[in-house]
Amino acid sequence: MKFTGIIKSVDQLGRFKIPRECLESHNIDTNTPLKIFRRGKTIIIQKEMHNCIFCSSIENILTFKDKYICKNCIKKIKDKLVSI
Ligand SMILES: [Zn+2]
Numbered sequence: 001m002k003f004t005g006i007i008k009s010v011d012q013l014g015r016f017k018i019p020r021e022c023l024e025s026h027n028i029d030t031n032t033p034l035k036i037f038r039r040g041k042t043i044i045i046q047k048e049m050h051n052c053i054f055c056s057s058i059e060n061i062l063t064f065k066d067k068y069i070c071k072n073c074i075k076k077i078k079d080k081l082v083s084i
Pocket residue numbers: 052053054055056057069070071072073074
């Protein structure tokens with residue numbers, strides 16, 4: 001994780017403004033959905049991506065009936081079905 005050198009304060013309404021240069025460098029436009037995660041005492045803001053419904057991976061994602069599943073989980077499901 002790299003510090004940007006920018007420090008911002010939360011306003012009286014609990015809002016936090018992300019600097020325009022940070023938004024532009026990550027191709028985040030108005031109304032872009034953002035996900036908020038917690039990892040210990042760290043807050044992570046991530047641009048909405050399609051995560052696997054089983055393992056949350058964002059790599060090798062396929063869609064099936066409007067759900068996102070990674071190829072690794074598809075293989076695990078396939079192997080489980082073959083063993084039945
Ligand atoms: Zn998965």
